[in-house]
Amino acid sequence: MDMSAMKLTVGPVLFNWPADRWRDFYARLADEAPVDRVVLGETVCSKRAPFYEACVAPAAERLARAGKEVVLSSLALVTLPRERAALADLVANQDHAVEINDIAALRYMEAGRAFSVGPLVNVYNESTLDFLARKGATAVCLPPELPFASVAPIAAFARGRGVCAEIWAYGRTPLAISGRCYHARVHKLSKDSCQFVCEQDLDGLDVRTLDDMDFLAINGVQTMSWNYACLIGDIEALALADVDALRLSPHSGDFVAVTEIFRRRLNGEISAAAGFERLRALQPDVEFSDGFLAGPTGATPLGGVPA
Numbered sequence: 400m401d402m403s404a405m406k407l408t409v410g411p412v413l414f415n416w417p418a419d420r421w422r423d424f425y426a427r428l429a430d431e432a433p434v435d436r437v438v439l440g441e442t443v444c445s446k447r448a449p450f451y452e453a454c455v456a457p458a459a460e461r462l463a464r465a466g467k468e469v470v471l472s473s474l475a476l477v478t479l480p481r482e483r484a485a486l487a488d489l490v491a492n493q494d495h496a497v498e499i500n501d502i503a504a505l506r507y508m509e510a511g512r513a514f515s516v517g518p519l520v521n522v523y524n525e526s527t528l529d530f531l532a533r534k535g536a537t538a539v540c541l542p543p544e545l546p547f548a549s550v551a552p553i554a555a556f557a558r559g560r561g562v563c564a565e566i567w568a569y570g571r572t573p574l575a576i577s578g579r580c581y582h583a584r585v586h587k588l589s590k591d592s593c594q595f596v597c598e599q600d601l602d603g604l605d606v607r608t609l610d611d612m613d614f615l616a617i618n619g620v621q622t623m624s625w626n627y628a629c630l631i632g633d634i635e636a637l638a639l640a641d642v643d644a645l646r647l648s649p650h651s652g653d654f655v656a657v658t659e660i661f662r663r664r665l666n667g668e669i670s671a672a673a674g675f676e677r678l679r680a681l682q683p684d685v686e687f688s689d690g691f692l693a694g695p696t697g698a699t700p701l702g703g704v705p706a
Contacts, residue, residue, distance in 0.1 A: 425458035440472035543567035570648025629687035
């Protein structure tokens, strides 16, 4: 596959951004970002959704007018009756496609209705992908912790089944979702009275070890990598392995510039090295890694998929 044919997807905002910032982010994305597909909606914590849910429909409409494919994201961990009701309402929405991040969504899905699968569903092998494809999945974002040796055969199988295989290509990697809220605990609060303290950290709260080493990041009930995944040096190998799309996860800063760098790389207008240098200039304090895909550990610095 020619890498210029690969699509760019913007995943949902995983962090607790103020409604004004959230709305402005998607307005600029619609007007300026050279991306093909945008996923939006609350994925991490259902308590955040009321703050901006009135903004979702206008954002989706503006994105669609700009020629972007719009997909609505489901919650990643559905446990409460109100969350099950919200999931049923989301799946019942016929205006836009739905991306499921909890397998419970299949209970509410009409037989034969097409849907996407998010990176928080454990699609670790061809059998799981085949099961989801038979249920109606037309696109799957593979879990970001998969190594290239697993990505390649799953993507090839997806191509044969007519399913778009997508991979997490930029941003802090989601590692786990819990019923407990780490952000609240840090501030000596309970989950039920968290006061939405996660809004203080636009890209998550850095976690360090007792030896003061950078380790992880927390985002409400979600654990994330401290470093940012960045697969800009792995695109040729991914294209050859039948990966159809790259997912870029929103962060603060000039995210539109991030999408432009990836688009120029896909178009062959800049080299991988030049793309990386531009990304590093945008966020000089960020450490980038492609270790899950290409290295022995997730935190391994950029090295690229071995030839």
